[in-house]
Amino acid sequence: MYLKSVLWAASAAALTAGAASAETITIATVNNGDMIRMQKYTDKFTEATGHEVEWVTLEENVLRQRVTTDISTKGGQFDIMTIGMYETPIWGANGWLVPLDDLSAEYDVDDILPAMRGGLSHEGTLYAAPFYGESSMIMYRTDLMEKAGLEMPEAPTWQFIREAAAKMTDRDNDINGICLRGKAGWGEGGAFITVTANSFGARWFDMDWNPQFDQPEWKEALTFFVDMMNESGPAGYATNGFNENLSLFQQGKCGMWIDATVAASFVTNPNDSTVADKVGFALAPNSEGVDKRANWLWAWALAIPAGTQKEDAAKQFIEWATSKDYIELVAENEGWANVPPGARQSLYDNPNYKDIPFAQMTLKSILAADPENCCVKPTPYTGIQFVAIPEFAGIATQVSQEFSAVYAGQQSVDEALAKAQAFTAEEMEAAGY
C-alpha cells in the first residue's frame, strides 16, 4: 500500500506540477495527536514529490488568532492553514481561500462525508479538505451503569441521562455521575451549552437575526443543565473543559462524559486510561419530544490561503494528507484505532475499521448532525455549535462567560440569560444585522 501511495503521489506530482521545481511549503497547524502523527509521516510526501514541508504548530486559540491575522492582511506566511468549520465558509465567502474544485479523480472527493463537505464549503464550492472530523457522543462506564441497574439506550433522552447520573454518583468514592464542559469560551463550554439548547428546541437567532435567549427553550435548557450538574457533576465544573473532563474520566471519576468523538480513542487506550475496557458509547441525548440531538459537527481541515505562490505544491500536500492512502499508511504503522477519523465514508466501510468499538457510533453521530439545519425552529445561519458569522466568536465568548458565572453560583439563570440577550442584541445591531 505504501508503494501505491508513493506511486500515486509521484504521478500526481508529475501531472500537476509538470516541470515545476521542488518547493518548501509552510503549514500552520494545531497540536493534537493526529496532526503530530501527520508531521511524522511528512518525509513520505517529500520522498514522493520532492517538496519540503515546514510546520508551525500552535495551540488552537493562538493558531486561530495567528492565521486570521495573516490571511486578513495577506501576510503570506503560510501556504496551508489548518482551520475549522467555523472559519472555512466565512473565509471562502471573503475570497481568502483557494477553491478546492479541481482535486484529482483519484482523490475521490465524493468519498468525503456529506456533512463534512457541506460544512467546509461555501455556495457548493469546497474550500478546505477535512483531515479529521468529529461529532459529540456519550461515553459512559459500563460497569457503573450496570451497578446502577440501568441499561443505556443507543439514543437516550436528557431525562434518562439525568436519572442515570444521579444513580451513578458516589461522592464517597469520588465518582461523579456526569462530567460536562462548563469552561468559558465559545469553543469550550459555549459549544456544549449551544448544542444542549438545540436539543431542547432553542436557537441563537430567529429569521430576523433577533437573539433568542429570552425564549423559554433557553431557560429550560440552562436550568436543566445547571440542576443536573449540581446534583451529579464534579465540583468546580464551571472551569472544566475537554482536557479536565478527559482527565477525570480516564481516572475513573466520571460515570458519563458527553464530548468530542475523538476522545473515544483516548479513553479506550489502556496506556492512559484506567477504565479503558469499561467504556460504552451512545448518541448524544435530546429532550423528550425534541427532534434534535445535542451533538455537534466539527472538522480540522487543510486550506490554501489565496495569494500563496506555492499553490500547486500546497494542493499536492492536501491531496496526500487527506487521501484514502494516507489513512492506510497510518493504519499500517499505528493501527486502525489511530487513523484520522470522521472524514471519509470509505473508512467506515472498511472491515478492519468496523472492529473498532467506537467507530460506528462516531459515524452515526456525524450523520445525525446537520449544520444546515441545526435547530427545531428555522434559523438564518449554518453551524450547529456555532453560528457561521464573523461576529459569533466574540459574542459567544461573552455569553459563555455569563453562563459560566451561573455554573459557579455567581448569578442566576435568569440574570445570565437577560445579560446574554442584551449583549447579543447590542452587538448584532452594531454589526448591522
Added chain:
Amino acid sequence: MARTVTTPRKLINTAFAWAVGLLIFFPILWTILTSFKTEAQAIASPPIFLNFDWTLENYAVVQERSNYMRYLWNSIIIAGGSTLLGVIVAVPAAWAMAFVPSARTKDILLWMLSTKMLPAVGVLYPIYLLFIQLGLLDSRAGLVVVLMLINLPIIVWMLYTYFREIPGDILEAARMDGASLKEEILYILTPMAVPGIASTVLLNFILAWNEAFWTLNLTAVNAAPLTAFIASYSSPEGLFFAKLSAASTMAIAPILILGWFSQKQLVRGLTFGAVK
C-alpha cells in the same frame, strides 16, 4: 544605635523568607517534576510529588519532534539584540533626562511609561501591516526592533533613576578637564553606572526572553523563539502536560541558569536604583 535582632526573630524571618521563596519557586519546580512523569502520572489525582517512575521519554519526544537549537538561537539573538539596542538608545536619553532636564522631562518620562499601558493586541494589525510592507515578517531583525521599542520605556526609566544617584559634580569636573560629551558618557558616566546598567540589561533580557505576544504573532518558521516552541506543545484537546512541561523546562533552563549566576548583580541593581 543599631537595632538588635534576637535569635528567635532571626529564625522566624529566615523561615518566612524560605517559605515565600519556595512558594514562588513551586510552579517552576512542579513543571520540572512533571517533565519527568508519564502523561498518566502528570494528571494523577491526588497529584504525585516525588514517588513516581522517573522517565526521560518526554525529553526524547520533544527532541525528536522539534529543532530546539533553532528556537534557542533565535531567543538568544532576539533577546540579546533587543536589549543591546535598547541600552545603546537609552543611555544617552537617560543621561539627558538626568543631567540636563527640561521643564517637560517628567512629562516625557510619564508619557513613555504610559505606552506600556496600551494592550499589545490593540496595535497588532498596524504593526503586522508595517511588517508586511517592510518585509520583516518572520525575521529576527524585525523582532529585535519591536522588542527594543516595547522595553525601551523600562530601560530609560531604570537608567534614569540610576543616573540620578550619580553626583552631577563629577561629570562637571570631567567637563572642566576637557572631556567631550561622548567621553563624558563613555568614560565617566557609564563605568560609574555599571551595576545599574548590568541589572537593567539582565532584567530586560529576561523580559525579552519571556515575551510571548509579538514573538508568536510575528514569526512563523525562521525567527520563532522558545515561546513558540512552548506554544507548539500546548493543546486544549489532548493531555500532553508532561511533554509540555518538558518543553517548558527546556525553554526556561537557559534563563534560569543566567539568573542564578547573576543574582547578585540583579539584587544589587534592583535594590540600588529604579525599583528600590
